[in-house]
Amino acid sequence: MNATRYLELPSPYILRRGGQISGAKLAYETWGSLNADASNALLILTGLSPSAHAASSPDDPAQGWWESMLGPGKAIDTQRWFVICVNSLGSCKGSTGPASKNPETESEYRLDFPELTLEDVAESARHVLDHFRIKRLGALVGPSMGGMSAMAFAVMFPGMAPNLVLISTAPYSLPFATAIRSLQRESIRRDPNWNNGHYANDHWPEQGFRTARKLGMISYRSAAEWRDRFGRKRLNVRPEKPFEREFEVEAYLDVHADRFVGSFDPNSYLYLSRAMDWFDLSDHGGAVDIALSRMQARRALVIGVSTDILFPIEQQREIAEGLRNAGVVVDYFPLPSIQGHDAFLVDFERFAPIVANFLGCL
Amino acid sequence: MNATRYLELPSPYILRRGGQISGAKLAYETWGSLNADASNALLILTGLSPSAHAASSPDDPAQGWWESMLGPGKAIDTQRWFVICVNSLGSCKGSTGPASKNPETESEYRLDFPELTLEDVAESARHVLDHFRIKRLGALVGPSMGGMSAMAFAVMFPGMAPNLVLISTAPYSLPFATAIRSLQRESIRRDPNWNNGHYANDHWPEQGFRTARKLGMISYRSAAEWRDRFGRKRLNVRPEKPFEREFEVEAYLDVHADRFVGSFDPNSYLYLSRAMDWFDLSDHGGAVDIALSRMQARRALVIGVSTDILFPIEQQREIAEGLRNAGVVVDYFPLPSIQGHDAFLVDFERFAPIVANFLGCL
Numbered sequence: 204m205n206a207t208r209y210l211e212l213p214s215p216y217i218l219r220r221g222g223q224i225s226g227a228k229l230a231y232e233t234w235g236s237l238n239a240d241a242s243n244a245l246l247i248l249t250g251l252s253p254s255a256h257a258a259s260s261p262d263d264p265a266q267g268w269w270e271s272m273l274g275p276g277k278a279i280d281t282q283r284w285f286v287i288c289v290n291s292l293g294s295c296k297g298s299t300g301p302a303s304k305n306p307e308t309e310s311e312y313r314l315d316f317p318e319l320t321l322e323d324v325a326e327s328a329r330h331v332l333d334h335f336r337i338k339r340l341g342a343l344v345g346p347s348m349g350g351m352s353a354m355a356f357a358v359m360f361p362g363m364a365p366n367l368v369l370i371s372t373a374p375y376s377l378p379f380a381t382a383i384r385s386l387q388r389e390s391i392r393r394d395p396n397w398n399n400g401h402y403a404n405d406h407w408p409e410q411g412f413r414t415a416r417k418l419g420m421i422s423y424r425s426a427a428e429w430r431d432r433f434g435r436k437r438l439n440v441r442p443e444k445p446f447e448r449e450f451e452v453e454a455y456l457d458v459h460a461d462r463f464v465g466s467f468d469p470n471s472y473l474y475l476s477r478a479m480d481w482f483d484l485s486d487h488g489g490a491v492d493i494a495l496s497r498m499q500a501r502r503a504l505v506i507g508v509s510t511d512i513l514f515p516i517e518q519q520r521e522i523a524e525g526l527r528n529a530g531v532v533v534d535y536f537p538l539p540s541i542q543g544h545d546a547f548l549v550d551f552e553r554f555a556p557i558v559a560n561f562l563g564c565l
Numbered sequence: 566m567n568a569t570r571y572l573e574l575p576s577p578y579i580l581r582r583g584g585q586i587s588g589a590k591l592a593y594e595t596w597g598s599l600n601a602d603a604s605n606a607l608l609i610l611t612g613l614s615p616s617a618h619a620a621s622s623p624d625d626p627a628q629g630w631w632e633s634m635l636g637p638g639k640a641i642d643t644q645r646w647f648v649i650c651v652n653s654l655g656s657c658k659g660s661t662g663p664a665s666k667n668p669e670t671e672s673e674y675r676l677d678f679p680e681l682t683l684e685d686v687a688e689s690a691r692h693v694l695d696h697f698r699i700k701r702l703g704a705l706v707g708p709s710m711g712g713m714s715a716m717a718f719a720v721m722f723p724g725m726a727p728n729l730v731l732i733s734t735a736p737y738s739l740p741f742a743t744a745i746r747s748l749q750r751e752s753i754r755r756d757p758n759w760n761n762g763h764y765a766n767d768h769w770p771e772q773g774f775r776t777a778r779k780l781g782m783i784s785y786r787s788a789a790e791w792r793d794r795f796g797r798k799r800l801n802v803r804p805e806k807p808f809e810r811e812f813e814v815e816a817y818l819d820v821h822a823d824r825f826v827g828s829f830d831p832n833s834y835l836y837l838s839r840a841m842d843w844f845d846l847s848d849h850g851g852a853v854d855i856a857l858s859r860m861q862a863r864r865a866l867v868i869g870v871s872t873d874i875l876f877p878i879e880q881q882r883e884i885a886e887g888l889r890n891a892g893v894v895v896d897y898f899p900l901p902s903i904q905g906h907d908a909f910l911v912d913f914e915r916f917a918p919i920v921a922n923f924l925g926c927l
């Protein structure tokens with residue numbers, strides 16, 4: 204069973220940097236029911252890798268990536284909200300991306316996929332709202348990259364998202380984050396199997412992608428968490444060859460690489476990763492504060508985590524202060540979660556009540 | 566001109582994990598003069614990559630890696646101290662390491678070089694002291710990996726190093742640091758040119774080594790420094806190919822990779838990197854505090870930097886507290902330098918007066 208629905212985008216679909224795609228579609232899922240005046244819609248824009256399957260539903264009982272946050276009676280209560288989660292344009296979980304077939308050539312786009320920005324991710328999601336005749340969102344929720352896309356949405360469609368939930372996100376990429384992402388992309392591109400992006404489906408650049416994913420995990424979690432969790436614990440088996448893994452933390456990275464590689468398209472990763480580095484909210488008006496003031500938001504919940512090294516807490520504070528300066532009523536929560544950037548995916552004890560409370564007061 | 570001197574180690578030289586090497590030697594340099602009772606010797610053990618050339622001298626006027634710290638009238642004053650800096654065993658800057666020729670086979674050791682620990686690095690340096698008939702050091706100085714080697718030295722030769730200067734170092738590797746180092750090693754090993762360690766001299770695993778070095782730079786500096794230094798500055802030229810560098814921080818990483826790769830042996834890197842992950846001061850007595858108490862130190866200067874993510878400040882505090890509990894008079898300086906782990910190589914305004922003051926009071 205599958206709860207994924209598809210929306211055909213206008214064809215050709217013109218992207219912000221000038222490229223275009225034909226016959227493009229977006230994958231999305233919904234939970235709950237849209238009310239008569241279409242005022243209870245809640246849109247979730249995702250981080251880099253998640254699909255639209257944020258939570259289970261009768262049509263798809265498999266656990267979703269935000270299962271603990273989303274459902275009847277949960278923080279994002281599907282008895283009240285009509286929740287829509289969109290798989291980002293450029294991804295590989297149903298929406299059109301570099302691994303999709305180009306209808307004009309019958310083969311995969313690969314690097315012929317046009318340059319993609321988070322503004323495109325946001326703008327394309329708008330079409331899903333149009334499909335449901337939703338003129339204004341009840342709430343717009345974006346964690347991580349999804350928060351960047353959400354801010355792009357809010358500034359491009361002023362007034363459409365009066366209530367924002369921005370989680371562990373940033374108004375632009377800092378050079379430390381860009382350095383990490385650049386190295387991840389380089390690692391994929393240096394894999395001989397990458398073949399300038401035109402890899403065969405049975406010859407993915409797996410090794411480079413594994414390294415990229417491991418570097419991702421290093422940037423998603425925190426030193427404090429790993430200290431508590433792994434310490435200096437060693438594996439039970441000694442390495443067969445020199446320099447192979449010996450410590451539990453190394454096996455943990457392997458497990459995460461195993462899970463990810465093969466389930467995500469390396470080129471999609473490159474496109475979305477670059478889109479994050481390109482993203483700069485100040486492109487919309489000349490300064491971050493100007494962009495934030497143009498959103499015509501009324502209320503915002505901004506959450507950050509003190510151990511996040513990829514989207515550091517200062518960046519959430521900058522968003523919160525900018526929105527406040529623009530007259531938005533802002534709840535700002537700098538949380539002491541130990542799980543770093545990934546806290547919103549694991550530390551539900553802290554995140555769920557805050558999100559529930561904010562959405563409950565709307 | 567060259568100031569490097571060589572000491573032949575006993576042959577065969579037996580390493581701690583059971584391996585042995587024949588005809589091994591250590592490269593070292595000295596500055597200043599040893600006094601009559603050999604009481605003014607100061608030994609510097611280095612981080613992973615430096616050579617023994619810590620500073621210029623009449624025999625070698627080239628700038629050294631710690632030029633601003635070491636010389637007549639400087640923090641490490643060569644008018645008072647007889648300074649010895651040793652290139653670590655296993656390195657490639659004159660001391661015997663994996664890139665050296667095995668006298669038994671006439672070809673490079675490569676991975677036939679035996680397993681190396683920082684205890685071996687410390688023990689071998691002891692032979693240089695014996696050569697000069699130095700029975701007790703005036704001071705033992707170790708930044709970064711050199712601090713680990715210095716603590717190994719101090720615990721293996723109790724009383725020989727009554728005055729310790731431990732800078733941005735750790736009593737053991739934390740899993741976050743191990744994860745980064747493991748990924749660096751993996752990046753080298755996955756380069757097809759690595760060839761299970763038996764690369765040809767004209768076919769080094771350059772790409773993998775470049776990635777490893779860049780990841781090193783990411784872990785050596787700090788997000789705050791890069792924010793100030795690079796912000797979102799872009800290069801003047803647009804990338805010729807998709808996904809090539811666009812931001813100044815990416816060019817900075819390239820420059821550092823260019824400088825390093827070709828000047829350091831990738832296998833040496835693997836051996837010394839692994840030695841850091843293996844190092845655990847608690848191997849000497851069952852607990853870090855026990856090991857610290859066995860050193861018979863009298864005074865110690867422990868310096869750390871709050872922005873260091875590789876050797877975080879908590880680890881220097883742990884060393885300082887453990888030494889204090891053992892009755893050592895400890896000066897502990899947690900510094901607010903913005904340059905992260907590398908601060909001791911650049912933030913001389915903060916480091917030099919502290920080191921000068923400590924050494925001046927001995």
